[in-house]
Amino acid sequence: MKEERKSMLIVISGPSGTGKGTICERLLAEDPSLTFSVSATTRYQRDNEIDGVHYHFISEAEYDRLLAEDAFLEHATVHAHRYGTLKSQVQQLMDKGLNVVLDIDPQGAKEVMRQRPDCVSIFILPPSYEALRVRLHTRNTDDPREIERRLGNARGEIEQMHLYQYAVVNDDLELAYQQVSAIIAAEKQRTARYIPVIE
Numbered sequence: 001m002k003e004e005r006k007s008m009l010i011v012i013s014g015p016s017g018t019g020k021g022t023i024c025e026r027l028l029a030e031d032p033s034l035t036f037s038v039s040a041t042t043r044y045q046r047d048n049e050i051d052g053v054h055y056h057f058i059s060e061a062e063y064d065r066l067l068a069e070d071a072f073l074e075h076a077t078v079h080a081h082r083y084g085t086l087k088s089q090v091q092q093l094m095d096k097g098l099n100v101v102l103d104i105d106p107q108g109a110k111e112v113m114r115q116r117p118d119c120v121s122i123f124i125l126p127p128s129y130e131a132l133r134v135r136l137h138t139r140n141t142d143d144p145r146e147i148e149r150r151l152g153n154a155r156g157e158i159e160q161m162h163l164y165q166y167a168v169v170n171d172d173l174e175l176a177y178q179q180v181s182a183i184i185a186a187e188k189q190r191t192a193r194y195i196p197v198i199e
Contacts, residue, residue: 002197007094008187009116010034010101011164012180013109014124015154016079017135019170023124023177024103027184034184035098037090040066043081056086074104074111079149083108099184106157113163120187122180123164127171129154 012020028034040056042063051057058066063082066072075084085102093100102112106123113121126132132154136147161167166183170176188194 001199004195004197005097005188006193006195007097008099008193009090009094009112009119010099010184010187011109011112011119011121012101012103012124013106013121013164015106015126015132015157016150017132017154018124018126019135019173019176020103020124022173023170023180024101026177027101027181031181031184033099033188034101035093037085037093037100037102039083039085039102039104040072041081041083043083055083073115074108076105076107076111078105078107079146079153085112099188106160110160110163118192120166120183121164122166122168122183123161124176124180125158125161125167125169126154127169131171 012024014020024036028036038052038054038056040058040063042058042060043055045051045055045057049055060082063084066084066086067075071086071088072084073087073090075082083105085104085108090100090102102109104112109121112119126135129151133147133151136150168176168179168183
């Protein structure tokens with residue numbers, strides 16, 4: 001038997017603090033067909049972050065240049081910082097036969113879904129707003145004002161959940177991971193992407 005597989009673009013999105021990053025990290029660690037597209041951002045670099053691994057940390061001037069060149073698949077201003085996914089990077093990875101995972105905010109996700117309607121879109125939700133508040137406080141990366149802004153944004157983002165193909169509630173990280181993994185496994189078998197040839 002011969003088989004042909006086409007790469008897919010996977011958008012994993014949801015409010016800050018829902019565990020998107022943790023789920024994505026495990027997916028990438030356990031599935032060699034997946035790779036991560038690193039976003040560019042003008043946000044400050046946190047102590048635990050590595051340039052080119054977590055984000056491409058760039059200046060406002062460099063961001064403006066890329067914007068003028070139409071280099072972004074999506075770009076958005078989120079929590080007063082600018083983010084963007086580079087078209088060239090995504091295409092290069094897919095041309096290599098890899099399935100590309102984007103861990104992006106809902107504003108950027110909508111733009112990717114518009115430009116790439118063939119993408120797989122998964123929305124991660126918290127079990128409650130109170131649980132989200134606790135998670136944002138315990139991860140200890142943002143000041144209280146930033147946390148309140150993220151919580152305020154979360155309500156509007158969750159109202160847009162219907163735009164996505166799938167929704168997963170992260171009340172139990174293991175279960176949420178298994179559900180996202182099952183979605184990706186099923187999407188790999190779609191006849192639009194998987195073509196087995198029986199001799």
